[in-house]
Amino acid sequence: MIDEYSKEGWRFVTAIPTVFNIVGVIKKYDLVFEKEE
Template identity: 45%
Template sequence: MYEYKYVHTNLGGFFSDSTHRETIDEHAKEGWRLVQVLPTHYNGHGKPTDYEIIFERKKE
């Protein structure tokens, strides 16, 4: 059996830095495995702006 964790992040922008790598590294240290990255919001030009990172790990 697995448990899942859903974490909101973004890839940065003109005035902000990306945080996705730090988020993945932080959760990997806790035993979480990256499953998928899904875009959740888009700007007016159809470009994704926000993402949800899905992690999994075996339940103990």
């Protein structure tokens, strides 16, 4: 997914964890991209 967005001019910034299980393992995260206009 990151490679696909990079080809379109987007730059990967970070991954933000959004869902954890009971022992703290990350189950879901949001990817943050930016693009200069």
